[in-house]
Amino acid sequence: MATAHDADERGGATSAGVSPGASPGASPGTVRVSGTGSAEAAPDLTVVSIGVECRADSVGQAYSRAGAGLAAVTASFRSHGVPGSDIRTSGLNVRAELAWREGEGQRITGYVASSTLTVKLRVPGSASSAIADAVEAGGNDVRLGGVELTFSDEAAVRARAREAAWLDALSTARQYAELASARLGRVLSVVEGGPAQGPVPLPRMQRAAAVESLSVEAGNSVVDAAVAVEWELLADT
Numbered sequence: 323m324a325t326a327h328d329a330d331e332r333g334g335a336t337s338a339g340v341s342p343g344a345s346p347g348a349s350p351g352t353v354r355v356s357g358t359g360s361a362e363a364a365p366d367l368t369v370v371s372i373g374v375e376c377r378a379d380s381v382g383q384a385y386s387r388a389g390a391g392l393a394a395v396t397a398s399f400r401s402h403g404v405p406g407s408d409i410r411t412s413g414l415n416v417r418a419e420l421a422w423r424e425g426e427g428q429r430i431t432g433y434v435a436s437s438t439l440t441v442k443l444r445v446p447g448s449a450s451s452a453i454a455d456a457v458e459a460g461g462n463d464v465r466l467g468g469v470e471l472t473f474s475d476e477a478a479v480r481a482r483a484r485e486a487a488w489l490d491a492l493s494t495a496r497q498y499a500e501l502a503s504a505r506l507g508r509v510l511s512v513v514e515g516g517p518a519q520g521p522v523p524l525p526r527m528q529r530a531a532a533v534e535s536l537s538v539e540a541g542n543s544v545v546d547a548a549v550a551v552e553w554e555l556l557a558d559t
């Protein structure tokens with residue numbers, strides 16, 4: 323089991339190979355192993371996708387109503403101490419709503435205006451109340467697109483996962499070298515594994531009514547890493 327400091331890490335080698343030398347007295351060859359590791363930490367950032375969707379008889383009315391709803395949602399987040407730099411408009415759309423009527427064909431029945439905000443909440447303990455208050459401020463026009471628990475500095479957590487994966491690979495390589503009556507030499511290659519697993523977002527919700535009872539608990543999230551390393555094997559003297 324490989325560990326790295328400042329977090330709970332887990333590792334396990336997934337593959338290994340030993341290549342023998344060509345002749346007596348020469349280098350015994352190489353050893354190539356894969357190591358895995360993970361780092362566990364409590365998310366300190368909640369990213370919320372929230373917006374409004376409004377229907378009206380005219381484009382202007384729909385647009386105005388959506389603007390008022392979005393302003394109320396924004397003001398609510400600001401009242402919780404969220405700075406403007408953490409509130410970003412990520413979508414704005416106005417469309418005609420069409421319906422088919424017998425004898426008339428397709429007719430415009432109204433207009434729909436929608437807009438979405440992406441909000442970063444940096445105080446995990448207050449995320450639930452901040453979201454609930456924003457939903458109440460926007461009323462029935464509010465739509466909650468998703469809530470993601472993540473890290474403000476994911477690179478630091480991922481670095482610990484990589485360290486754990488490296489130590490896992492090194493431990494396995496040393497064992498194979500000892501079994502081959504050899505010792506490790508230079509590192510010949512290092513290849514990082516596929517996309518590492520990061521924090522998993524909460525399920526998406528289209529209507530905000532269900533958020534009134536939503537409790538956002540950060541808990542701990544795990545970031546995984548994998549690495550394949552090849553070492554030179556030296557004759558044990």
